[in-house]
Amino acid sequence: MSSPTRAGLSGALGMVFVGGSVAISGALADAPLYTAQALRYAIACGLLLAWVRLTGRPLRRPRGAEWFWLLSVTASGLVLFNVALVRGSRHAEPAVLAVAVACVPVALAVAGPLLEGRRVRTRVLAAAVVVSVGAVVVEGLGQADAVGLFWALVVFGCEAGFTLLAVPVLASHGPAGVSVHTTWLAAVIFGALALSTEGWRAASAFDAGEILAIGYLAVCVTAVAFILWYTCVRRLGAGPAGLLTGVAPVAAALIGIPVTGALPAAAVWAGIGLIACGLALGLRDSGANGQAPPSPERMPEMSRFSPKSNRPSKSSSCSTGLEARWG
Numbered sequence: 001m002s003s004p005t006r007a008g009l010s011g012a013l014g015m016v017f018v019g020g021s022v023a024i025s026g027a028l029a030d031a032p033l034y035t036a037q038a039l040r041y042a043i044a045c046g047l048l049l050a051w052v053r054l055t056g057r058p059l060r061r062p063r064g065a066e067w068f069w070l071l072s073v074t075a076s077g078l079v080l081f082n083v084a085l086v087r088g089s090r091h092a093e094p095a096v097l098a099v100a101v102a103c104v105p106v107a108l109a110v111a112g113p114l115l116e117g118r119r120v121r122t123r124v125l126a127a128a129v130v131v132s133v134g135a136v137v138v139e140g141l142g143q144a145d146a147v148g149l150f151w152a153l154v155v156f157g158c159e160a161g162f163t164l165l166a167v168p169v170l171a172s173h174g175p176a177g178v179s180v181h182t183t184w185l186a187a188v189i190f191g192a193l194a195l196s197t198e199g200w201r202a203a204s205a206f207d208a209g210e211i212l213a214i215g216y217l218a219v220c221v222t223a224v225a226f227i228l229w230y231t232c233v234r235r236l237g238a239g240p241a242g243l244l245t246g247v248a249p250v251a252a253a254l255i256g257i258p259v260t261g262a263l264p265a266a267a268v269w270a271g272i273g274l275i276a277c278g279l280a281l282g283l284r285d286s287g288a289n290g291q292a293p294p295s296p297e298r299m300p301e302m303s304r305f306s307p308k309s310n311r312p313s314k315s316s317s318c319s320t321g322l323e324a325r326w327g
Helices: 003-020 022-028 033-055 066-089 094-102 104-115 122-139 146-164 167-197 200-204 208-236 238-260 266-282 316-323
Strands: none
Touching (some): 033 200, 066 094, 094 104, 094 146, 094 238, 104 146, 104 167, 122 238, 122 266, 146 238, 167 208, 208 238
């Protein structure tokens, strides 16, 4: 199996874990948000550090402007992303926030190559449009007021930032380094928010179901999925890798079959078909078939699962899948 193929499979598997969070997100609907997230990222960081030590992978201290990029990934892709989901869910239906995330492949197809010092590839951009349309069809549309639309825009920017802001440091720190540093930073930030707003007693208020949900988010959707995703981005480039975000709503829809006991509607199957066509179109591009992104020495120099809505609908699967960082 070629290296690009392995990278594509790792990215797809990471998105399957994200989509799989749909089944457990309801358990955290009433849990203290910041405390749950602080525990989730602290556990994930501990697991990542153990994995780094066992595998002998290099892990170095960030220097200079690297702190800026790692803090930016954490603040936007992990912290503000979750805040935007919670605040947005009060003014918008889950599908509105899902549509915001569904547009991310297009942003990655345009901005990713520019950050990597390459030109935008027409085929990948066209494929990103197809994948985004398919994801919107799978998740459906919803209603929102002006405030909800604002938070949806923030969700879009944060979701794109999780990948794009990591590009300048992926070459020097690798997937493991970026994952370790962003998770401990997120644990510190969420811990401070938890202590100031929810109090230290909130950590003792979780029931067994909530603890299991936090464990799933920490192990599968953070420690494992972050490594898989950043490995994919580093090997394929942000643009082609972004297409694989379409796997998350597909996984959520398919996993929902045994959970709800009902088959998805015809529109959902049509959306899944569009996503499959987009993936086939974009991942057969040269970037996914052996043309690696620029090596570290050629990288451009730079100064360097949920909204609390748990409504049963096809769009609610996205709200939970979102919270999983990715939640």
